[in-house]
Amino acid sequence: MGLLADRLRAVDPSTVALDNDYYEHLGERWWEPAGPMSGLHAMNPARLSYIDRVLTRVLGDAAPRARVIDVGCGGGILSESLAARGHAVIGFDVAEGALQVARRHAARASVRVEYRRGSAYALPLSSAAVDVVIAADVLEHLHDLPRSLAEFARVLRPGGVFVFDTIHRTLRSWLVAIVLAERVLGVVPPATHAWRMFITPDELAEAARRAGLLVQETRGLSPAGGLVAAVRSYIERGTPGEFTLTGDRSVGYIGHAVRTAGGPP
Ligand SMILES: C[S@@+](CC[C@H](N)C(=O)[O-])C[C@H]1O[C@@H](n2cnc3c(N)ncnc32)[C@H](O)[C@@H]1O
Numbered sequence: 211m212g213l214l215a216d217r218l219r220a221v222d223p224s225t226v227a228l229d230n231d232y233y234e235h236l237g238e239r240w241w242e243p244a245g246p247m248s249g250l251h252a253m254n255p256a257r258l259s260y261i262d263r264v265l266t267r268v269l270g271d272a273a274p275r276a277r278v279i280d281v282g283c284g285g286g287i288l289s290e291s292l293a294a295r296g297h298a299v300i301g302f303d304v305a306e307g308a309l310q311v312a313r314r315h316a317a318r319a320s321v322r323v324e325y326r327r328g329s330a331y332a333l334p335l336s337s338a339a340v341d342v343v344i345a346a347d348v349l350e351h352l353h354d355l356p357r358s359l360a361e362f363a364r365v366l367r368p369g370g371v372f373v374f375d376t377i378h379r380t381l382r383s384w385l386v387a388i389v390l391a392e393r394v395l396g397v398v399p400p401a402t403h404a405w406r407m408f409i410t411p412d413e414l415a416e417a418a419r420r421a422g423l424l425v426q427e428t429r430g431l432s433p434a435g436g437l438v439a440a441v442r443s444y445i446e447r448g449t450p451g452e453f454t455l456t457g458d459r460s461v462g463y464i465g466h467a468v469r470t471a472g473g474p475p
Contacts, residue, residue: 215379215406217413218420220354228404230351233284234307240285241315244448246398249391250287250347253375253431253453257346257464258291260429260455261373264466268371269341276341279365281330281358282348286312286323292344293323302328330358338367349376349414350407359421366469372423375431375464379408382460386437395444411459418467428465430456 215221239245265273274296280289283301285308293299293316301323303309309325316323328334330345330352343362352358362372377383384405391397415425433440433450440450455464 217355217379217407217409218417220357221407223353226353226404226406227401228351228407229399229401230304232399232402233303234305236285236308237311240287240308240311247285247287248444248449249397250284252433252450253347253462254287254291256431256453256455257288257375258295260464261292261344262295264371264373265342268369268466268468272341277339278342278344279333279335279340280344280346281328281333281362282345282351283312283325284308286315286325288344288346289323289325290316290319290321293321294319297342300324300326302326302330302333304329331361333361333365335365337364338370339365341367341370342373343370344373346373346375349374349409350403353407355409355414356417356420359418359423363421363423363469366423368469368471370469372418372467372469373464374414374466375462376414377403377408377462378459379405379410380460383408386461390441395441397444411463411465414465422470422472423467424470425465425467428459428463430458430460431462431464432456432458 240247243251269276276297278297278299280301283289283303286301289299289301312325343366377387387403388405392400411428418425431453434452434454443451
């Protein structure tokens, strides 16, 4: 527990206060730019341009036709923007309430995305079925990280890409994501995140390697104007303002891995 926590093994859900049920009941608030998901909205443009660049670099000419799954898609903030770019996207989530919001929003926006109930631990797909797996702001909600990574590797074709963004387990991430966001500003309710569930980039690289996913890079994903400006923006406008890629991975980070050809080493 605590500082000696590690994420290379499954975490007993009874030992962490983490409310994953929260996402089931958010309703239309998923899509309020200055609502409880303001952080996801603020990160979305930076995440999208990162994904664009990575898919072009790794998949080349095949990038526009890539079969993409967005695991833990929630209300569809990222899935919908990926589909709007022309990708064939399936969004999976365990929260049926979130999927209903996502379906309604995509219909109103006239964007084609398929939303299906499915868990990161057992996706209803055959092996090697997709080119890209995305887990955006999801890994820190999964008690059994190795099992989810094995499942992502199973459904990815060899040479396929796994893109993730998540939260580092540092003193700074505790101050920013737990104390500041949950307890001081009340951006989201307490227990939306658990510090114990945050993941160091080294742990993620090692857990992914064991599953047959080789991490190629990780970059910081942080408020473009710095933390103080983000807090001021949140207090004045209910949104932290845009995020950008940085060299500072001490709180949020984004990265990608490639599925090895021969399965787990
Ligand atoms: C912070 S939200 C991220 C939503 C979306 N990926 C985004 O970035 O806009 C986390 C999502 O993970 C989902 N989730 C939690 N556990 C899951 C699991 N085992 N399998 C699939 N989704 C899960 C939650 O229901 C929630 O919608």
